[in-house]
Amino acid sequence: MDGKRFGRHGGQYVPETLMNALGELEQAYDEARMDPAFQAELTALSKDYAGRPSLLYFAANMTKDLGGARIYLKREDLNHTGSHKINNVLGQVLLAKRMGKKRVIAETGAGQHGVATATAAALFGMECSVYMGAEDVERQALNVFRMRLLGSEVHSVTSGTATLKDAVNEAMREWTKRVQDTFYVLGSVMGPAPYPRMVRDFQRIIGEEIKTQLMELEGKLPDAVLACVGGGSNAMGAFHAFIPDKSVRLIGVEAAGDGVDTDRHAATITKGTVGIFHGMKSYFLQDDEGQITPVYSISAGLDYPGIGPEHAWLHDEGRAEYVSATDKEAVDAFCYLSRMEGIIPAIESAHAVAHARKIAPEMPEDSVLVVNLSGRGDKDVYQIARYMGVDVHEG
Amino acid sequence: MKDDRNQYASSGRIAEAFEKRKKQGRKALITFVTAGDPDLAATERIVQAMIAEGADLVELGIPYSDPIAEGPVIQAANERALKHGIRMAHVFALADRVRAVTNTPLVLLLYVNVIVQYGADRFFSDCRTSGLDGVIVPDLPYEERGEIEEDAKRHGIALIRMVSPVSDDRIRMVAKGAEGFLYCVSSLGVTGVRAQFDTDFDAFFKSIDAARDIPTALGFGISDGAQVRAVKRYADGVIVGSAMVRTISEAKNPEEAVARAIAFTRELRSALDD
Numbered sequence A: 001m002d003g004k005r006f007g008r009h010g011g012q013y014v015p016e017t018l019m020n021a022l023g024e025l026e027q028a029y030d031e032a033r034m035d036p037a038f039q040a041e042l043t044a045l046s047k048d049y050a051g052r053p054s055l056l057y058f059a060a061n062m063t064k065d066l067g068g069a070r071i072y073l074k075r076e077d078l079n080h081t082g083s084h085k086i087n088n089v090l091g092q093v094l095l096a097k098r099m100g101k102k103r104v105i106a107e108t109g110a111g112q113h114g115v116a117t118a119t120a121a122a123l124f125g126m127e128c129s130v131y132m133g134a135e136d137v138e139r140q141a142l143n144v145f146r147m148r149l150l151g152s153e154v155h156s157v158t159s160g161t162a163t164l165k166d167a168v169n170e171a172m173r174e175w176t177k178r179v180q181d182t183f184y185v186l187g188s189v190m191g192p193a194p195y196p197r198m199v200r201d202f203q204r205i206i207g208e209e210i211k212t213q214l215m216e217l218e219g220k221l222p223d224a225v226l227a228c229v230g231g232g233s234n235a236m237g238a239f240h241a242f243i244p245d246k247s248v249r250l251i252g253v254e255a256a257g258d259g260v261d262t263d264r265h266a267a268t269i270t271k272g273t274v275g276i277f278h279g280m281k282s283y284f285l286q287d288d289e290g291q292i293t294p295v296y297s298i299s300a301g302l303d304y305p306g307i308g309p310e311h312a313w314l315h316d317e318g319r320a321e322y323v324s325a326t327d328k329e330a331v332d333a334f335c336y337l338s339r340m341e342g343i344i345p346a347i348e349s350a351h352a353v354a355h356a357r358k359i360a361p362e363m364p365e366d367s368v369l370v371v372n373l374s375g376r377g378d379k380d381v382y383q384i385a386r387y388m389g390v391d392v393h394e395g
Numbered sequence B: 001m002k003d004d005r006n007q008y009a010s011s012g013r014i015a016e017a018f019e020k021r022k023k024q025g026r027k028a029l030i031t032f033v034t035a036g037d038p039d040l041a042a043t044e045r046i047v048q049a050m051i052a053e054g055a056d057l058v059e060l061g062i063p064y065s066d067p068i069a070e071g072p073v074i075q076a077a078n079e080r081a082l083k084h085g086i087r088m089a090h091v092f093a094l095a096d097r098v099r100a101v102t103n104t105p106l107v108l109l110l111y112v113n114v115i116v117q118y119g120a121d122r123f124f125s126d127c128r129t130s131g132l133d134g135v136i137v138p139d140l141p142y143e144e145r146g147e148i149e150e151d152a153k154r155h156g157i158a159l160i161r162m163v164s165p166v167s168d169d170r171i172r173m174v175a176k177g178a179e180g181f182l183y184c185v186s187s188l189g190v191t192g193v194r195a196q197f198d199t200d201f202d203a204f205f206k207s208i209d210a211a212r213d214i215p216t217a218l219g220f221g222i223s224d225g226a227q228v229r230a231v232k233r234y235a236d237g238v239i240v241g242s243a244m245v246r247t248i249s250e251a252k253n254p255e256e257a258v259a260r261a262i263a264f265t266r267e268l269r270s271a272l273d274d
């Protein structure tokens, strides 16, 4: 592997105009990665600004209620800006600064990556433009306003299906236009090399902390680690440190929308085929002539027709398992965790909680199940109320 | 017999087309149209009309769900064409019919996933059978050409390479062994009509001309006869895409679309020839 591929997946399928920029990014990243000063600055920011390490919380009520594995929640929802996205963003924006770029752009689905990028841009005094599908602008209105408050421009993308994939298209187009002065802060372990590897490295801290924290709390490795999968960054972050530990089951939960046997879902590995899109070879939901098919999930952050190439590889190798949870299961889990533990999860993370409810009862009582709680649910409350038919309106 | 007309290497038709203009002391005109916009029958007539009015090579855009290298004009054409359910079989049949009446080279512009899902070997075999000469794949850079290159070669279809104003030291690498013509991207960004160019064409083409051994064509954003006059000296040909698609899209009916394509091709041809 040359660092660009994960088995047959990955690569750099982008227009010629971006090739030198990707080369420069790769070189700058590899230098930064080996530079203790860069790592020290990132570690300090993660601690003092983002609030790391995030807690590993023993969910006693849930454990008792489900009767099986001991359940721990990795509280990425407690990070500054409310999700794991900040881990990656701090790394990339520090790199942008190091490369002398004064303008960053980003795509966003649920708005969490956009908010994190807008936040870091504010902190470092950079200009920031975020691309967001028009449909997501509507269902995540709160995050749109947060980004604007933070001083970012938010561009509503109306092309195609007006969701996350179209936001990525538009961010890539914008990057091709302004490649010389703009740094593209990609939000997940996807896209052309070196992004999947770089984003994974910046998210790897999640699994490293789980390992250390659990060793202190339980004196052992977990039996399974669960995470939701959109592009796959919170899952890859939680999984990566455990890949060599073969006893640890790694389980990614995709969005099944109305069900994987309907045409309204976003279960890429469950239902997709190998193709090339958004700069990478991986699994995609597509038709027999390579047109990307519209996807659907209640969760804007999981509403994506592809998955990062390293997940595709973990799937091919049989090292990780990929399952799915429907909208309904996710909303039930959203409500369940709120009542059971007093923690309102992001609707994305609720997909992982939904699967935990399925498997925890079947696991032995001395086993340990870690659920990566990738984000908090404040942004979703309005939409969930609507889903449940409750009318929430301001004063 | 169908295959007879394709027996000589198909990129031979591309070389001949540039050669012919060169002998006349003129530049080649390459025009682009999205297959199926406004509809397939109109596309066929538009292609034939452009050829009759002096286009030396025609690019047929395959409509795609996510055309990341395209600006709003061609994106919209893609969406319109996809609504008509355009599939590769329609495009091959169209190429077949055009090839029956003309020797002008035809190339496809499409995204790599379309070729990969169709199956590269079958894809290029069908290209050859339909008398197509090359493919332009904007999301397949030089480093990833192995994905389809062997299959294209086996069937004699040119894999047309691109260089851009920020290719710098990559130009030599990309130009070496390039086939058909070298697609020189005029400016950064996606396709679309541009009021002006920021690129230093003298420097850009100095590097290109030092490296290339096949014809060059300059494209992306060239929007009218005046711009053609301003840039034609740099390359062996010019490519006009978005501006053609835009004028076609402004037509009220297919009849008018064909008439607009004729008028615009004429304008471009005369700008190249005067």
Ligand SMILES: Cc1ncc(COP(=O)(O)O)c(C=O)c1O
Pocket (backbone or CB within 6 Å): A083, A084, A109, A110, A111, A112, A113, A187, A188, A189, A228, A229, A230, A231, A232, A233, A234, A235, A300, A301, A302, A346, A348, A349, A374, A375, A376
């Ligand atoms: C809270 C949260 N979790 C998960 C995701 C999905 O992204 P990824 O699969 O890259 O972790 C998002 C994306 O917006 C998110 O906001």
